Amino acid sequence: MDWNVVSANFPLLMRGLGTSLQLAAVVIVLSFPIGCLIAIGRLSRRRWLSAVCAGFVHTLRSNPLVLILFWFYFSVPLIIGRSIDDGASVIVAFVVFFAAYFGEIVRAGVQSVGTRQVQAGLSSGLSYAQTMRYIVLPQAIRSMRPALTTQCIVVFQGTTVAYVIGYHELMHTTSMIAERTVRPVELYSFAAVAYFAVCYAGSLLSRHFEKQA
Amino acid sequence: MTQPIVAIRNVCLDYGGFRALDGVSLDVNVGSRIVICGPSGSGKSTLLRCVNGLEPFQSGEVFVDGVGVRTCKDLPKLRLGVGMVFQHFELYPHLSVLDNVTLAPMKAKGLSRREAEEKARHYLDRVGILDQADKFPARLSGGQQQRAAIARALTLEPKVMMFDEPTSALDPEMIGEVLKVMRDLARDGMTMLVVTHEMGFAREVADEIVFMDKGRIVEHSGVSAFFAAPKTARAREFLDRILLKI
Numbered sequence: 001m002d003w004n005v006v007s008a009n010f011p012l013l014m015r016g017l018g019t020s021l022q023l024a025a026v027v028i029v030l031s032f033p034i035g036c037l038i039a040i041g042r043l044s045r046r047r048w049l050s051a052v053c054a055g056f057v058h059t060l061r062s063n064p065l066v067l068i069l070f071w072f073y074f075s076v077p078l079i080i081g082r083s084i085d086d087g088a089s090v091i092v093a094f095v096v097f098f099a100a101y102f103g104e105i106v107r108a109g110v111q112s113v114g115t116r117q118v119q120a121g122l123s124s125g126l127s128y129a130q131t132m133r134y135i136v137l138p139q140a141i142r143s144m145r146p147a148l149t150t151q152c153i154v155v156f157q158g159t160t161v162a163y164v165i166g167y168h169e170l171m172h173t174t175s176m177i178a179e180r181t182v183r184p185v186e187l188y189s190f191a192a193v194a195y196f197a198v199c200y201a202g203s204l205l206s207r208h209f210e211k212q213a
Numbered sequence: 214m215t216q217p218i219v220a221i222r223n224v225c226l227d228y229g230g231f232r233a234l235d236g237v238s239l240d241v242n243v244g245s246r247i248v249i250c251g252p253s254g255s256g257k258s259t260l261l262r263c264v265n266g267l268e269p270f271q272s273g274e275v276f277v278d279g280v281g282v283r284t285c286k287d288l289p290k291l292r293l294g295v296g297m298v299f300q301h302f303e304l305y306p307h308l309s310v311l312d313n314v315t316l317a318p319m320k321a322k323g324l325s326r327r328e329a330e331e332k333a334r335h336y337l338d339r340v341g342i343l344d345q346a347d348k349f350p351a352r353l354s355g356g357q358q359q360r361a362a363i364a365r366a367l368t369l370e371p372k373v374m375m376f377d378e379p380t381s382a383l384d385p386e387m388i389g390e391v392l393k394v395m396r397d398l399a400r401d402g403m404t405m406l407v408v409t410h411e412m413g414f415a416r417e418v419a420d421e422i423v424f425m426d427k428g429r430i431v432e433h434s435g436v437s438a439f440f441a442a443p444k445t446a447r448a449r450e451f452l453d454r455i456l457l458k459i
Contacts, residue, residue, distance in 0.1 A: 120305075124297075124316070
């Protein structure tokens, strides 16, 4: 064992971790609101809208992330006839993929509030939008917090998939250094500790929310 | 004669083949207190939900203060005139009692917070739970929760109050406090449409009784006539069963 390889490459590894965290953050910030829109669409009384949103969710949830990424990376440039930036295809693929999962969490949260609360709001003269805003969403978000936190951890873990197209997140950085130095055990162990630290902090937060609920 | 505050005209409602309401007509005049009773599944609660447009129906029409529910372009405004109290209270659990009561006056009616709170405190006092105003609903007993829900509806100063089995979810010892509030309301001249199985309340407070079965009004009479001698066998049977239980 030679742990010096870790300290020698520490700045590079940290930059990899930083890229992973940044990618996860960007994906979460973009896919959550899209997920909310999809959830509202699925719950809509307009049949065609809810069918389109349900189709979107089922398609994405029935495919592996790596395939979605390949699809955006290889197929979209062929379809639109010009190449797209690696970073852009990663972000678009991840946002589309995780929006489906966030959409399901939000839908379940809104449904957990129940129609009787909606009826109470409507019968007191509030509009549908006001009922959603003041009565349903505050309760839904409170009950969704543990699931949302867990999903954020999943997004962070999912960033490793960007490895397959050579995106410089932590997994890719680690494997590059491991190949160069022929010290895979030390380097992958370090990466495991780094992933564990972030994810475990996340699950502690999730548990905290669960206790509050 | 003045026009009825609520006029239900031949309302029919199908739930995919099941006829929930089958040509129901009923006038609710200002100041009248109508009790609707009948076996479960007879359409009583559904009828109330049709009156404030929560339940879309296929034919017929309901007029609230002359405005047709089906053709109404501004249902929220119409609903401000119709207070509704639910079986399971439906207080908002994430808001204090006071905020429960002031939400609609502020957001739907456009009152300032100060005006809304003033009104809210008045009505919370009237139902006897002003001292609970800052608590969250879960801290209140069932009877207190239902009284808070009544205050919430009253604060909008509706022209008619609808109660959908307001005591059915309550422990027996809490029914009395809710019925007392409703009795006081009736005495003050509130127009009331009450779905309930509390026949004692009906006998004392109502001036008309409507008996429903299978989506139809099978009997509509004055209170004394109804209790003395129900016209239909179905109503007689129902009364026997419900009174024997008590």
